[in-house]
Amino acid sequence: MKRRLFLKGTLAGGAIAVAASAGLLIPTTVLAAWPKSAFDAKKVDDAINALAGTTSTTSSGKVKINAPEIAEVSAEVRITVDVEMDNVESISIIVENNPSPFTAHFEIPAGTLGYVSTRVKMAKTSNVIALVKSGGKLYSAQKEVKVTVGGCGG
Amino acid sequence: MANGILIRSKVSGGETLVRTSMKHPMETGLRKDQKTGKKIPPHFIQVAKFEHNGKVVFTANLGPAVSKNPYVSFKFKGGNKGDTIKVSWxxxxxxSASNEDKIR
Incomplete structure (x- = not known):
């Protein structure tokens, strides 16, 4: 019995090692910018700080969030962020009450508009925060989305 | 469609709207396999790059909380019918996977 457990343990360990080495094979040039510490953060402020090095953001009416008042399918909540500013550099979507709030970060080069639309999973009723970097400054807006049936399942 | 990436781009009023969906399970790592009770390891697209005629016009850094088969749409200035939009994740x-399509 003990031997069996031991074998199971080593097998699991082996699987982790394989996964880790697979991770190392990811071309670093592609993933260099993926903000891991922001995605790993468990709190909104920690995520923003990990991304931007500060938590001070200016609430702006020029950042518009289009999201449903009530999400019927919590695994697919359509979020659209439309920023009425020039020189938007990035848009991030943060779901405050998710286990890991930081959901997505979009990089916007010159010539691309401050607009993005995507679908996200929501664990429960939460504020959805749009964090926008424009002209080196951070702006934000938030909107509450009610989730009627829980579950982050897919 | 073998790579599971759908691209629809349309020019109007000097702006191109690109809509894409990428086939992917987007496992959070929090879900359990109902048969074995074991956690399903996280498996999600991290970076998706969008190019217009070879120039990057949008980069999406995604986490596991983005929905299964991620949908992403964005707009850029310019673009003409027949130009190439390439998506790679x-x-x-x-x-990884990539696909390209023309602006319609």
Whole structure:
């Protein structure tokens, strides 16, 4: 019995090692910018700080969030962020009450508009925060989305 | 469609709207397999790059909370009918896929 457990343990360990080495094979040039510490953060402020090095953001009416008042399918909540500013550099979507709030970060080069639309999973009723970097400054807006049936399942 | 990436782009009023969906399970790592009770390891697209005629016009850094088969749409200035839009992604296991389509 003990031997069996031991074998199971080593097998699991082996699987982790394989996964880790697979991770190392990811071309670093592609993933260099993926903000891991922001995605790993468990709190909104920690995520923003990990991304931007500060938590001070200016609430702006020029950042518009289009999201449903009530999400019927919590695994697919359509979020659209439309920023009425020039020189938007990035848009991030943060779901405050998710286990890991930081959901997505979009990089916007010159010539691309401050607009993005995507679908996200929501664990429960939460504020959805749009964090926008424009002209080196951070702006934000938030909107509450009610989730009627829980579950982050897919 | 073998790579599971759908691209629809349309020019109007000097702006191109690109809509894409990428086939991917987007596992959070929090879900349990109902048969074995074991946690399903996280498996999600991390970075998706969008190019217009070879120039990057949008980069999406995604986490596991983005819905299954991620949908992303964005707009850029310019673009003409017949131009190429290329989408390529890489996930947390190092797998990648890409596809391209013309602006209609």
């Amino acid at each position: 890489v996930d947390n296991k190092g797998k």
